[in-house]
Amino acid sequence: xxxxxxxxxxxxxxxxxxxxxxxxxxxxxxxxxxxxxxxxxxxxxxxxxxxxxxxxxxxxxxxxxxxxxxxxxxxxxxxxxxxxxxxxxxxxxxxxxxxxxxx
Amino acid sequence: xxxxxxxxxxxxxxxxxxxxxxxxxxxxxxxxxxxxxxxxxxxxxxxxxxxxxxxxxxxxxxxxxxxxxxxxxxxxxxxxxxxxxxxxxxxxxxxxxxxxxxxxxxxxxxxxxxxxxxxxxxxxxxxxxxxxxxxxxxxxxxxxxxxxxxxxxxxxxxxxxxxxxxxxxxxxxxxxxxxxxxxxxxxxxxxxxxxxxxxxxxxxxxxxxxxxxxxxxxxxxxxxxxxxxxxxxxxxxxxxxxxxxxxxxxxxxxxxxxxxxxxxx
Amino acid sequence: xxxxxxxxxxxxxxxxxxxxxxxxxxxxxxxxxxxxxxxxxxxxxxxxxxxxxxxxxxxxxxxxxxxxxxxxxxxxxxxxxxxxxxxxxxxxxxxxxxxxxxxxxxxxxxxxxxxxxxxxxxxxxxxxxxxxxxxxxxxxxxxxxxxxxxxxxxxxxxxxxxxxxxxxxxxxxxxxxxxxxxxxxxxxxxxxxxxxxxxxxxxxxxxxxxxxxx
Numbered sequence: 100x101x102x103x104x105x106x107x108x109x110x111x112x113x114x115x116x117x118x119x120x121x122x123x124x125x126x127x128x129x130x131x132x133x134x135x136x137x138x139x140x141x142x143x144x145x146x147x148x149x150x151x152x153x154x155x156x157x158x159x160x161x162x163x164x165x166x167x168x169x170x171x172x173x174x175x176x177x178x179x180x181x182x183x184x185x186x187x188x189x190x191x192x193x194x195x196x197x198x199x200x201x202x
Numbered sequence: 203x204x205x206x207x208x209x210x211x212x213x214x215x216x217x218x219x220x221x222x223x224x225x226x227x228x229x230x231x232x233x234x235x236x237x238x239x240x241x242x243x244x245x246x247x248x249x250x251x252x253x254x255x256x257x258x259x260x261x262x263x264x265x266x267x268x269x270x271x272x273x274x275x276x277x278x279x280x281x282x283x284x285x286x287x288x289x290x291x292x293x294x295x296x297x298x299x300x301x302x303x304x305x306x307x308x309x310x311x312x313x314x315x316x317x318x319x320x321x322x323x324x325x326x327x328x329x330x331x332x333x334x335x336x337x338x339x340x341x342x343x344x345x346x347x348x349x350x351x352x353x354x355x356x357x358x359x360x361x362x363x364x365x366x367x368x369x370x371x372x373x374x375x376x377x378x379x380x381x382x383x384x385x386x387x388x389x390x391x392x393x394x395x396x397x398x399x400x401x402x403x404x405x406x407x408x409x410x411x412x413x414x415x416x417x418x419x420x421x422x423x424x425x426x427x428x429x430x431x432x433x434x435x436x437x438x439x440x441x442x443x444x445x446x447x448x449x450x451x452x453x454x455x456x457x458x459x460x461x462x463x464x465x466x467x
Numbered sequence: 468x469x470x471x472x473x474x475x476x477x478x479x480x481x482x483x484x485x486x487x488x489x490x491x492x493x494x495x496x497x498x499x500x501x502x503x504x505x506x507x508x509x510x511x512x513x514x515x516x517x518x519x520x521x522x523x524x525x526x527x528x529x530x531x532x533x534x535x536x537x538x539x540x541x542x543x544x545x546x547x548x549x550x551x552x553x554x555x556x557x558x559x560x561x562x563x564x565x566x567x568x569x570x571x572x573x574x575x576x577x578x579x580x581x582x583x584x585x586x587x588x589x590x591x592x593x594x595x596x597x598x599x600x601x602x603x604x605x606x607x608x609x610x611x612x613x614x615x616x617x618x619x620x621x622x623x624x625x626x627x628x629x630x631x632x633x634x635x636x637x638x639x640x641x642x643x644x645x646x647x648x649x650x651x652x653x654x655x656x657x658x659x660x661x662x663x664x665x666x667x668x669x670x671x672x673x674x675x676x677x678x679x680x681x
Contacts, residue, residue, distance in 0.1 A: 103248065119240075120241075120242060122242075122245045166242075166416035356497070359494045360497055360498050360501055366527050366529075367498070367527050368519065368523040368527045369516055370516040371652070371657045372652040372659075373657075374652075381531050382607075385605070385607050386605050386606050386607075388593055389602075389603050430512075430577055433512065434512065434516060435506040435507060435509060435512045436506060436507050436508070441505035443501055443505035446501060
């Protein structure tokens, strides 16, 4: 099971700014190890965000996203106390979901 | 379409792709500003806090009784007073050295084995988290290393001499790169370490997450790679020269604010 | 009478106090011990690299202050005597190869597989500006942009250019010949680069056709 994400969500006016740090190697599949063997690709392919259980954003990522990726976006209409859920799925089929409350 | 645009913008923010520069210095400053939010060091801080509180090792004990210099279990403010003299080991120790002591005495690990373990492997991975969290607990505080004990003063003198020690096939010393203001290697600014280089600079900026390699580097690792690039032989983990250099740099940094764990290229 | 007694007593006390203060530790000796005990061999980087010749010893001790003139002069003279001019009398190689070498920062670390000169770069851009096109340059050493042009070198093989050509070669071979505590590695003397590689670097900064001199 992958390491937890760090999610912070702050309400300001009519929206909330959500910041997420994900722990993931994001291996491009282009690198070679010391022995010359290609390190297999291993990266997040899908990210989705929910507000109080309802899907508000989906994203499709590729191998060009950096290791331990940082994601920031706004949710219109989110307010303090709302629950923000983030889920990622990688090319191996591993997934991780974490939740945070909007402050 | 909106989603696609938003995703591209976010991708651009997360990828290490530099914008078209007005000047290369501007571009790099822009890149660093983009990275400043969401420092992956936070992931290591979270791990470190968990490790501190988790029962581990042959003795199945946590590190919560570890004395980092301000009393057993006191973490806040400890980082900015290290390295310092410890009576129980009769040594001046830095953070990593002290963690080895606690991991051995409290948890039953073999400190010598951990010291021999290469960076990024085995218990060294846990040290990344621990040093990240412990330094985070002193974030914003000012360095105030003690020079009250004779051994602390001796380490300062030895650290200073080590700093200026020229050797290896390139005749480099630490001073070759770190004894003048406003110098750089390629485009990497170099802190002047013979005096206080300012808040969050030099000694006050490590441990740090290095974006270029996606690695969390403690001061021990930073010193190790310095010596590698100086073309010196390999310094032992938490060896006397590394402690002495920590005292020299730390005392010089007195009054500077720590920003550890920081973010580096 | 009392005053004299008191001051005598005070003097005795002072002397006794001074005699009781231990001498300052021999920090230099302790440093040598610390250095030899803190390092180990790794790859091509062996602990014998900690050994210091007279120049490194003196410059370390000076801690970036100037050496006394006599000492500096003797170190410089000794360094000058180590310089070997090219066997075939040709000083200038190919500036294109020189640029590659100047860009190459590899060599001599414990992660480098070989200490052969063929595995080494010149590391030049780490410290110097050289061509105008390369903006990623360091500032530890002076700019070498227009090096040959500024010195009026139109033909490096000419007799007129000889003094500058020999000076430049000497600097590359053993920089301490002109500056006892130079921060520049001794590329020839320390066996970091061979004659051919040094000639390419010479071309980079002295060849009038080199981009450095445009």
